[in-house]
Each structure stands twice: as C-alpha cells, then as structure tokens.
Amino acid sequence: MLAPQGDRNRLRIEVLVRFDNRAPLRSIATANRQSEILMIIDCHGHYTTEPKDLSRFRKEQTAAANAKDKTAMPSRASLKMSDDEIRESIEKNQLKLQRERGTNLTIFSPRASGMGHHIGDESVSLEWSQICNDLIARVVSLYPQNFVGVCQLPQSPGVPPKNATGELERCVKELGFIGCNLNPDPSGGYFNSPPLTDKWWYPFYEKMVELDVPAMIHVSGCCNPAMHTTGSYYLNADTMAFMQLILSDLFKDFPTLKLIIPHGGGAVPFHWGRFRGLALNNGRPELTEIIKNNIFFDTCVYHQPGINLLAEVVPADNILFASEMVGAVKGIDPKTGFNFDDTKRYVDAAPKLSAADRQKIFEGNAHRVFGRLKTPAPAKAPG
Secondary structure, three states: OOOOHHHHHHHHHHHHHHOOOOOOOOOEEOOOOOOOEEOOEEEEEEEOOOOHHHHHHHHHHHHHHHOOOOOOOOOHHHOOOOHHHHHHHHHOOHHHHHHHHOOOEEEEEEOOOOOOOOOOOHHHHHHHHHHHHHHHHHHHHHOOOOEEEOEEOOOOOOOOHHHHHHHHHHHHHOOOOOOEEEOOOOOOOOOOOOOOOOHHHHHHHHHHHHHOOOEEEOOOOOOOOOOOHHHHHHHHHHHHHHHHHHOOOHHHHOOOOOEEEOHHHOOOOOOHHHHHHHHHHOOOOOHHHHHOOOEEEEOOOOOHHHHHHHHHHOOHHHEEOOOOOOOOOOOEOOOOOOEOOOHHHHHHHOOOOOHHHHHHHHHHHHHHHOHHHHOOOOOOOOO
8 A cells, every 4th residue: 555645755755865975874784883884885887778869869970970071960959868868767777776786876977888989089079978978967966866977088099188188177177076987998999099007198197186086997889899898898908907007107106096997807806816926026016005095996796706706805995896787797697596787795795805894895995086975066967
C-alpha cells in the first residue's frame, strides 16, 4: 500500500539529503574515526547514457570534419536536450545504481570513448569538449548532491596541451569542476605524442597545479584496428603512463601534481615486481616512494582476485574507490550473481584491507587528491 503523498515527498527529501555532497550525512559505520561514518565517493564515472540528440550532433560534426569539401558544421543551437531527458537518463541509470549499491557521490565526466580527440582539428575538439562539459554541468546542477564534474579537454593530435588550459580554467572557475581527464594519446591508438614526462606537457601541469586539480590519465576511442578500445587500448595506455612516470623527474618539477591511473593501473599491480625492478635498476627509489604523493590508482577492476591483488601490492593511501558505472563492462557476472562493475562489493570483501584502509579508499583519499572536493560549488547549468 502506498504511503500518503505528503509522506512520500518527505521520504524523497530525506533520501536526497542523504546524498548531499555539500553537507553529507554518512552511511556506513566504522570504528577507525571515532564512530564517524563513511561517505562513499566514486572517483570515476562517465555520462554514457546521454540524450540521443548529442549523438546526432556528433555524427553530423564528425561527417563534416571528415568531408573533403567544406561541409558546414552542425549548429550548436540545433542541440535539443531537455532537463527532463537528462533526468530520465540519470535516474534510470547512474542514480538508480548509486542508491542500490550504497554509494553517495560520483565524480562525473563526459563519455571517455566519445572524447574522440583524433576527429577533426583543434576547433572541432574545442566545440565538442565545451558541449560535453556544459552537459555535465547541467547534470550536476540537477543533482548537486550526487555528482560533481570533471572535464573533457579539447586536445588534438600534434597540438600543444597548453592550448587546453583555457577550457580547464573555464570548467573549474565557472562550472565548479574539480579535475580533468587528460589523454596521453590524442591520435586514438598510434601513440605519437611526446611522453607525459616531456616538457611539452609542462604548461598544462602548471595550470593544474595553479588550480589545484588532478588529472585522470584516460585515453579515448581507438581507431587503431589492432586494439580493442576498452579491452586493450585503455589498459595499454594506463600501463604506458605508469612506466613513463616512474623513470622520470616529473614530480621533482611538480611536487604537488596529482595523477590518477584508472582501471586499477592497467597491468601495473600484476607486474609490480617488474616495474619495481626496472625502477631500481635505473637508480630510482622504491615504487611506494615514487607514487606516494603523486600517483593514484582506482578500483575499476571487475573481479575479486583483481581487487585483492591491488590492495595487496599498492598502498591503501594510493587507491581511490571507483566503478566506472555505467561503463566498459555491463551485465551480471554469472559466477557471483552481481554486476561486474559493482566494485564496492570487492573492496568490502578484500581481506587485506582494514577499516582504516577502507575509509581512505572510499572517502579520505578522494579529498586528498581532489583538493576542490572539500567545498565543491554546485555547477551552474549553462544557458
């Protein structure tokens, strides 16, 4: 039997308050912080359920960019995405899963595979990035208790990363975003950009440090037929980035720079001994010292043994909770009966982790890495 309308409204208000990032009520008790309760922060979410007209616009933009003649680009004003469409796309997907799985806040960015930095030129990338970032801002304005924004960057092959600082600054200062996704390979699978440790990237890092925002190192869709986008390209790029970083002096030049390597760090945890040996053979410190204040891994690893290994070899101080929902691996694992990307279950069950470790992974480390998360200003929807 349904409760009276007034009671249902009060219940809805109570649920929304529970997810209020500005003054969060806590949800899971732990003994390690004098009975303080955890807030579950998912540091890696993408808007993969966007309104359909966004896809229509991108198809037309891509066709125009690839046309041999000077085909007119679609008008940004032609985009029709109502608040009701956004609400429906979020409430039936990300918000529903947040509530079912017991998480509170998702650090939210545009669809990673859709960034498409290899499509068109710098102007195409800038317009597309602005559209996608403005859409994230609209999501955050509708659900400020549940989402906080991270931006897509207008990168383009061969274009200096410093050219993306304007959009980063806009998103942070005007939209209230707290980080960015930085693509180490705008070519879409041909790896022809300088390594992340090259001074080519330094002006962008300078802006990140100035704004006190981290970057997630995240490639986009792959146009190299030798690689599957989410099955190999993502993980190859994650592993490549780590190897570049541990053999460099980047963090001597930028001691407060914070970089997140997603998807559990690619091959890094499984081959920790290889990377540790290579670092030591090259006169570098222990890996735990190299990554200490600068390199972090997320928990987008979709089976229990994988999370167990991550927790075994990577310090809890350098792990951020994440699920990537709704992302690369959808569906239910027939062996467990739960969704592959329900990663909170794996973290909860990891035998290596103490209550204090889980507090860091679920909440504490996110505040440490995302400096602006401490007082995130709700983003104002553009237009």
